[in-house]
Amino acid sequence: MTLDDCRRLDAEDPLAALRDRFMLPEGVIYLDGNSLGVLPKTAPARIAEVVAKEWGEGLIRSWNSAGWFDLPQRLGDKVARLVGAAPGEVVCTDSTSINLYKVLFAALSQVLLATPDASPQRRVVLSERSNFPTDLYIAESICRERGFTLRLIEADELPAALDQQVAVLMLTHVNYRTGAMHDMKAVTAAAHAVGALTVWDLAHSAGAVPVALNDSEADFAIGCGYKYLNGGPGAPAFVWVHTRHAGQFTQPLSGWWGHAAPFEFTPHYRPAPGVARYLCGTQPIIALAGLECGLDSVLAAEPFDAGQGPMAALRAKSLALTDTFITLVEQRCAGRFALVTPREHARRGSQVCLALNDGGPGAYAMVQALIARGVIGDFRAGDAQMPDILRFGFTPLYLGFEDVWNAVEHLVQVLDREEWKRPEFNQKLAVT
Amino acid sequence: MTLDDCRRLDAEDPLAALRDRFMLPEGVIYLDGNSLGVLPKTAPARIAEVVAKEWGEGLIRSWNSAGWFDLPQRLGDKVARLVGAAPGEVVCTDSTSINLYKVLFAALSQVLLATPDASPQRRVVLSERSNFPTDLYIAESICRERGFTLRLIEADELPAALDQQVAVLMLTHVNYRTGAMHDMKAVTAAAHAVGALTVWDLAHSAGAVPVALNDSEADFAIGCGYKYLNGGPGAPAFVWVHTRHAGQFTQPLSGWWGHAAPFEFTPHYRPAPGVARYLCGTQPIIALAGLECGLDSVLAAEPFDAGQGPMAALRAKSLALTDTFITLVEQRCAGRFALVTPREHARRGSQVCLALNDGGPGAYAMVQALIARGVIGDFRAGDAQMPDILRFGFTPLYLGFEDVWNAVEHLVQVLDREEWKRPEFNQKLAVT
Numbered sequence: 056m057t058l059d060d061c062r063r064l065d066a067e068d069p070l071a072a073l074r075d076r077f078m079l080p081e082g083v084i085y086l087d088g089n090s091l092g093v094l095p096k097t098a099p100a101r102i103a104e105v106v107a108k109e110w111g112e113g114l115i116r117s118w119n120s121a122g123w124f125d126l127p128q129r130l131g132d133k134v135a136r137l138v139g140a141a142p143g144e145v146v147c148t149d150s151t152s153i154n155l156y157k158v159l160f161a162a163l164s165q166v167l168l169a170t171p172d173a174s175p176q177r178r179v180v181l182s183e184r185s186n187f188p189t190d191l192y193i194a195e196s197i198c199r200e201r202g203f204t205l206r207l208i209e210a211d212e213l214p215a216a217l218d219q220q221v222a223v224l225m226l227t228h229v230n231y232r233t234g235a236m237h238d239m240k241a242v243t244a245a246a247h248a249v250g251a252l253t254v255w256d257l258a259h260s261a262g263a264v265p266v267a268l269n270d271s272e273a274d275f276a277i278g279c280g281y282k283y284l285n286g287g288p289g290a291p292a293f294v295w296v297h298t299r300h301a302g303q304f305t306q307p308l309s310g311w312w313g314h315a316a317p318f319e320f321t322p323h324y325r326p327a328p329g330v331a332r333y334l335c336g337t338q339p340i341i342a343l344a345g346l347e348c349g350l351d352s353v354l355a356a357e358p359f360d361a362g363q364g365p366m367a368a369l370r371a372k373s374l375a376l377t378d379t380f381i382t383l384v385e386q387r388c389a390g391r392f393a394l395v396t397p398r399e400h401a402r403r404g405s406q407v408c409l410a411l412n413d414g415g416p417g418a419y420a421m422v423q424a425l426i427a428r429g430v431i432g433d434f435r436a437g438d439a440q441m442p443d444i445l446r447f448g449f450t451p452l453y454l455g456f457e458d459v460w461n462a463v464e465h466l467v468q469v470l471d472r473e474e475w476k477r478p479e480f481n482q483k484l485a486v487t
Numbered sequence: 488m489t490l491d492d493c494r495r496l497d498a499e500d501p502l503a504a505l506r507d508r509f510m511l512p513e514g515v516i517y518l519d520g521n522s523l524g525v526l527p528k529t530a531p532a533r534i535a536e537v538v539a540k541e542w543g544e545g546l547i548r549s550w551n552s553a554g555w556f557d558l559p560q561r562l563g564d565k566v567a568r569l570v571g572a573a574p575g576e577v578v579c580t581d582s583t584s585i586n587l588y589k590v591l592f593a594a595l596s597q598v599l600l601a602t603p604d605a606s607p608q609r610r611v612v613l614s615e616r617s618n619f620p621t622d623l624y625i626a627e628s629i630c631r632e633r634g635f636t637l638r639l640i641e642a643d644e645l646p647a648a649l650d651q652q653v654a655v656l657m658l659t660h661v662n663y664r665t666g667a668m669h670d671m672k673a674v675t676a677a678a679h680a681v682g683a684l685t686v687w688d689l690a691h692s693a694g695a696v697p698v699a700l701n702d703s704e705a706d707f708a709i710g711c712g713y714k715y716l717n718g719g720p721g722a723p724a725f726v727w728v729h730t731r732h733a734g735q736f737t738q739p740l741s742g743w744w745g746h747a748a749p750f751e752f753t754p755h756y757r758p759a760p761g762v763a764r765y766l767c768g769t770q771p772i773i774a775l776a777g778l779e780c781g782l783d784s785v786l787a788a789e790p791f792d793a794g795q796g797p798m799a800a801l802r803a804k805s806l807a808l809t810d811t812f813i814t815l816v817e818q819r820c821a822g823r824f825a826l827v828t829p830r831e832h833a834r835r836g837s838q839v840c841l842a843l844n845d846g847g848p849g850a851y852a853m854v855q856a857l858i859a860r861g862v863i864g865d866f867r868a869g870d871a872q873m874p875d876i877l878r879f880g881f882t883p884l885y886l887g888f889e890d891v892w893n894a895v896e897h898l899v900q901v902l903d904r905e906e907w908k909r910p911e912f913n914q915k916l917a918v919t
Contacts, residue, residue, distance in 0.1 A: 078539070078543045080543070080544045080546065085546060087546065087547045090547050091542075091546055091547045093543070093546065094538065094539070094542050094543035098538060099535060099538050099539055099543075102534065102535075102773065103534075103535055106526065106530060106531050106534055107526070107531055109720070110523075110526050110719055111510045111512070111525070111526035111531075112512045114512070114515070114517060114519065114523055114525065114863065115519045115522050115523045115863060116858070116863070117720070118917075118918035119916050119917055123720065123918075124917060124918050149581070149582070149585070149768075150581070150742070150767060150768025150769055150770070151768055151769075152740065152742035152743070152768030153581070153585060153742070153767055153768055156739070184754060188743060188753060188754055189743035189746075189768065191754050191755070191756075192741040192742060192746065192755075192756035193740070193741060193742065195741070195755065195756050196737075196739040196740075196741040196756065197739065200739055207754065281769070287538070287542055287771075287772070287773055288541070288542055288549070288555065288769075288771075288772035288773065289769045289770045289772045289773075289774075289775075290771065291771065292768070305628075307588070307628040307632055308584065308585060308588055308625070308628075309624045309625060309627070309628040310582065310584035310585070310621045310624060310625065311584070311620060311621035311624065314621075314624065318868075318918065319868070320620045320867065320868060321620060321870075322616060322618075322620055322623050322639065323623070323624075323627065324623075324624035324627050335582060335584050335585055336581075336582025336583055336584030336585055336621065336724070337582055337583075337713070337720075337721045338582070338721045339719075339720075339721040339722065339771045339774035340719070340721045341534065341720065341721075341771075341774055341777055342721075342771035342774045343721075345538070345773055426548070431546065431547060431548070433547065435752065436750075436751070436752060438753075484551050485550075485551055486550035486551050486555075486556050486750065
């Protein structure tokens with residue numbers, strides 16, 4: 056594969072023009088959209104308008120005149136189009152962690168109602184040891200509180216671990232480290248077959264890969280607004296609950312925005328019908344404006360789907376980008392790296408992770424050396440069971456194939472010139 | 488009291504120049520800063536900088552280069568100066584409701600540890616029936632979940648209701664409806680005398696009245712960023728925990744940002760020391776930037792305190808403003824309204840609430856008629872025990888005495904001309 060091949064792929068790319076919708080810093084090849092998406096060009100003006108007009112001029116009147124109260128649902132309907140949900144099934148609110156708490160709590164409440172005696176049955180929350188740590192922290196906390204056990208396994212142990220003890224299977228659809236993707240429909244069916252509910256974290260899926268929540272018959276899902284959805288740093292997250300559960304169970308963060316009649320100011324809580332009960336307190340309106348720009352930036356790819364289903368065009372390009380990266384790394388970095396991300400398309404998210412074949416500690420410094428060259432990926436530390444990795448996210452909205460070529464060229468130079476051995480690249484930053 | 492008296496008070500007002508720090512819409516007298524504070528002039532540029540530079544240019548590098556990770560603490564230290572807390576004791580994060588959940592949960596966990604047998608002792612959360620509804624909803628939920636009873640009383644029943652059954656006394660320092668203020672130090676001492684912990688909601692106190700959390704020996708407190716702190720619609724809230732508890736108990740929303748070593752990505756949760764464990768997921772960075780501008784806008788009054796303690800200058804002007812409003816309403820609206828807010832300074836927050844003496848339903852329409860004239864206050868519906876009220880917040884940072892005169896003049900005209908009887912002012916808005 057050559058630079059000319061990459062340029063040819065760019066010339067043939069139907070999504071190439073979408074790049075103009077984003078503010079990309081000069082000299083940067085951004086392979087970290089899986090951590091923080093880039094700024095849509097519409098966002099500065101829209102956010103400025105919300106600040107100056109809606110807050111500054113409208114003040115409290117903007118609750119009505121600017122439609123603040125409906126924002127969580129209005130944005131939720133946009134998310135729904137990206138994750139195989141229907142209008143009215145998603146709300147944008149709070150953080151991913153807090154939304155996970157809500158849905159996991161609701162799911163376990165359902166289980167406790169169905170099996171009220173403290174039998175040994177149905178008292179396990181099953182997840183992956185390599186799940187995103189904060190998901191495990193939240194699950195750990197709820198399990199302790201509600202008398203459940205958190206059982207952590209490797210992905211390949213999943214079929215054997217799904218038994219009658221499992222109350223909830225809590226998985227991240229695309230693994231944050233490896234980029235490995237679960238078959239949501241098959242795994243959900245397997246969980247349901249043993250009577251377990253499913254909670255899916257879509258942090259690395261929404262806007263990155265096709266997700267079919269309703270078609271998969273999933274039970275609960277949450278996801279992040281600031282990764283592939285380009286909503287801005289710390290943008291509100293989202294929550295989806297299957298309609299068969301949405302009006303059935305309550306979550307304990309029962310604030311005014313999730314009340315059936317929030318402006319009656321009654322002293323007792325009565326949950327709103329449907330997913331609206333997953334709202335709690337007042338949401339950051341300015342941050343929601345940023346998120347809406349991000350959602351629109353992803354939905355701009357919809358016209359290219361050509362009837363192939365949501366995310367079809369983005370998915371096709373994403374796979375082509377990650378294929379290209381894998382091919383070029385294997386071709387040009389001659390055995391230096393092991394591919395941690397699955398090669399099989401059906402099991403790959405929109406990122407590629409590499410581990411060093413020499414078992415040495417260079418991964419962190421290599422990432423720093425790349426960042427100094429403007430190629431921004433990130434490093435994730437390993438442990439006794441997982442290697443250190445270099446992690447690269449590929450966002451088809453604003454990345455081209457020549458970017459991939461150039462990123463690999465920089466990697467080759469970092470290796471050939473042993474730049475990563477420089478002391479400045481081996482100093483740990485506060486936030487990694 | 489005359490218009491000239493009001494103009495003289497403005498001329499003598501040491502804080503008058505602070506008004507220039509805010510964007511006030513033309514023709515508006517804003518008496519709703521207790522619901523949503525106005526826009527500080529610094530906020531549009533600062534927010535634009537965070538969007539274009541920190542998000543757009545810095546991207547993920549801004550976690551280090553722009554200090555995103557320290558924002559909750561950095562802003563918390565500014566809040567601390569306004570509520571009688573020390574640096575390092577406050578973090579800005581999430582919503583008021585969610586922070587209440589955290590501290591109430593932590594407080595009850597402490598009680599359950601101290602009295603692990605399911606004795607009838609210490610299983611009551613005591614609060615006011617007229618507390619802000621969302622606080623009651625959150626308490627209702629936690630009580631059900633953890634085996635406690637929520638007991639609601641009127642404020643004057645408080646001394647008698649504080650008994651050995653009370654685990655936690657949860658109060659809003661300044662009542663959102665009436666503007667009545669508790670004596671935090673005395674009430675906390677009374678609660679401690681029966682072995683109860685205290686949780687204080689400072690939503691209508693922070694930036695509005697002097698608060699002395701440490702001097703009062705309070706246990707837990709939370710508060711709102713978008714009312715008197717001018718942080719912008721839905722700005723992040725704050726949480727304070729007394730140092731004697733801060734490192735002792737965990738709250739269940741155990742996300743990565745509250746982990747002792749958040750970048751080690753370990754599968755098990757280990758809470759950070761101190762109040763940092765009350766952080767959970769990734770915070771809305773753009774919203775935090777707005778909040779910082781708001782906090783700075785309040786701290787701009789600090790130089791005028793003249794050694795009288797935090798909030799001294801703002802408090803003096805606030806009382807003069809509400810005194811003026813009360814005097815003018817009583818002088819000019821001849822018996823039409825009853826004063827719901829306490830007349831006694833020590834018991835009054837920074838707002839004044841009026842109820843109609845005729846017992847009629849006109850309060851809603853009067854507020855709408857005033858809003859149409861540019862005098863923005865709000866309406867809060869009553870019930871069998873509480874009258875409908877017209878609620879007016881007075882923010883000494885950007886209100887003058889002539890504003891108060893003009894507001895009352897408008898009210899007089901609304902009454903004299905019976906404007907409030909017009910059909911358009913009697914149509915209910917979606918959000919009230």
